[in-house]
Amino acid sequence: MPNQSLSHLDALSEVCRQLREIGGQLMQAKAESPADLQRTIPGLVTQSNQLFVALKARNRQTYNHTRATKQATTDAKLQMDRQQLGLQNFxxxxxxxxxxxxxxxxxxxxxxxxxxxxVEEFMARAPAELTSIMDPHQLMINRLNFEMSERLRMEKEQNNQHELQSKLLSENKRAKAELEKLDGQLEAFLKGSIPLQESLKLPIETERKQSDTARLLPIPLFVLFRHALGYSEAFGHTITVDxxxxxxxxxxLLQSQTASSLPSSPAQQSHQRFLAVPVTSMSAALLAPRLAHILERQGSSAPSTPRPTHDRDDDEGGLSAKKHKARHGSLGLDxxxxxxxxxVVITINKDDTPQSHPILKLRFAYLANLNIVVVAPEECAGILYLDKRDMLGNLFPGDTGTESPNPTNQFLFNGEDAFEFDALQANGHAYHWAQHLCGLDFASTPPQQPDVVGKWVQEPGLPRRVYLAKVIEVVRVRRRGWKQLEKQLESLRMFLVEGLGFGGGGDGPDVLC
Structure with missing residues (x-):
């Protein structure tokens, strides 16, 4: 193919060769026989002219071929550019x-x-026509359709429930209004029956007021009150509780707590301990009307009983209080x-007879921030020389009440300094037996000592619970012992001692000189 397309080049080369041969012949003739040169030249010129004509023809043919080749090349380049452009577009x-x-x-x-x-739930709950397709795209569409149908069904059910809720709320509101009206009628009826109760000597109103007040007690004192009230009803004249x-x-305080419904901050959680029943949204709605009646009755009643305070001003107590104030500040201690x-005040009588007189009053108070109960004795009949506040000390072996029985109180100052309980500022002692009576069980127990009453633990790690009957029994024993000690102190004050043999003789008391 290349030889055919370039055949004019071979013909051109042949013409050039023949021209070179004619030139060679002319030069040879000139050199060999100059005389014959003139006869030889015309023939050679004629041949050369023919060859030059052929050379021009071959030159024209070459030019045409070159132009055709250039045109073909240009066309091919344009075709290639079009193909390249198409490729770039692609x-x-x-x-x-x-x-x-x-x-x-x-x-x-x-x-x-x-x-x-x-997907598992969809396959289990959806109809077969939705779950039989295995194409992922169509399966997703079926899941979306199923989800929409389920949500529409649930929305309809929710609307029905809202309608039912609105109906029940309206019924409850109507019933609540009727109950409030009935509550007012009952209050008026009870007030009208007070003279009849006084005539028949029925303590119905007194017990009702006491029951309403008991609703306001914190949980520990409420437990103690119910325990003591049950004991008083069972054993008659043994004790009285108030x-x-x-x-x-x-x-x-309870009304403000019900307003906030549920405690969220540490301060609200501390106030929550004041309540005999933990506050919920439901109990708040139930307690609100009752609290209004209690506040109304308390506003029209006599002023509340003042709380007695200790009058001990000895050096030891004063120094202890000063140490607390200097170390932690008075505001924090308050x-x-x-x-x-x-x-809660429990009055213990001398014995179980109706004619028995009170021998001791125990006042129980709850410290919410420490979550402990303190006890202070009052009106100890017949005790003149001994300090009545020491009567309950070591009532059970090792239980002095001068330390907080709640182990968490040691960390009130974030570990910087241990908290020291002060019975003077607390206006009472934190005895372990008092915590047990109020339902507060802590991990700590008082130190073990030899005793005549009985240890706090029967076996290692097994605490013994103190019951109210045992406390009353031990208090009576302690009071009788103090009474004997008072007699001896009175005898010493009068300089009289029985049976010591100082002069006199006989059965009568001897006089100390």
Whole structure:
């Protein structure tokens, strides 16, 4: 193919060769026989002219071939450029499609944010015509349709429940109004029956007021009150139990707590301990009308019983209080020893007979921030020389009441300094037996010592619970012992000692000189 397309080049080479041969012949003739040169030249010129004509023809043929080749090359280049442009267009379209595919793959559709039911649940609950298709795309569409139908069904059911709720709320509101009206009628009836109760000597109103006040007690004192009240009803004249303090303040405290419904902060959790029943949204609604009646009755009643305070001003107590103030500040201690407005007072009689007289009163108070109960004895009949506040010390072996039985109180100052309980500022002692009577069980127990009453633990790690009957028995024994000691102190004060044999003789008392 290349030889055929370039055959004129071979013919051109042949013409040039023949011209070179004629030139050679002319030069040879000139050199060999100059005389014959003139006869030889015309023939050679004629041959050369023919060859030059042929050379021009071959030159024209070469020019035409070159121009045709250039045109073919140009056409081929244009064709190649068109093909290259088409290829670039194809690549551009491919990249565009790839970007569109990537956008589609990365597109966040709204169905991706819908919490669809799991596939297993869909397969179990959906109809067969929706679950029989295995194509992922169609399966997703079926899941979306199933989800929409389920949500529409649930929305309809929710609307029905809202209608039922509104109906029940209206019925409850109407019933509540009727109950409030009935409550007012009962209050009026009870007030009208007070003269009849006084004539028949029935303590119905007194017990009702006491029951209303008991609702305001904190849980530990409420437990003690119910325990002591049951003991008093069972054993008659053994003890009497009463609630003293500012009931109006306690009711206002409870009302403020019900307003906040549920405690969230540490301060609200501390106030929550004041309540005999933990506050919930339901109990808040039930207690609100009752609290209003209690506040109204307390506002019209006599002033509350004042709480007695210790009058001990000895050096040891004063130094102890000063140490606390210097170490932790008076403001913090006032908060630690803050009492609940209501207190439980148990009066212990001498014996179980109706004619028995009171021998001792025990006042129980609750310190909410320390979560402990303190006890202070009062009105110890017949005790003149001994300090009545020491009567309950070591009532059970090792239980002095001078340390907080709650182990968590040691960390009130974030580990910087241990908290030291002060019975003077608490206006009472924190005995372990008092915590048990109030339902407060802590891990700590008082130190073990040899005793005549019985140890706090029967076996290592097994605490013995103290019951109210045991406490009353031990208090009576302690009071009789103190009474004998009072007699001896009175004898010493009068300089009289029986049976010591100082002069005199006989059966009468001897006189100390």
């Amino acid at each position: 690549h551009y379209e491919r990249r565009h499609l790839e970007k569109e595919i990537q956008k589609c793959e990365e597109f966040d559709s709204i169905y991706q944010d819908i919490n669809l039911v799991p 609630i003293q303090g500012d009931a109006a303040t306690a009711a206002a 908060q630690f020893y803050k009492r609940h407005p209501l207190e």
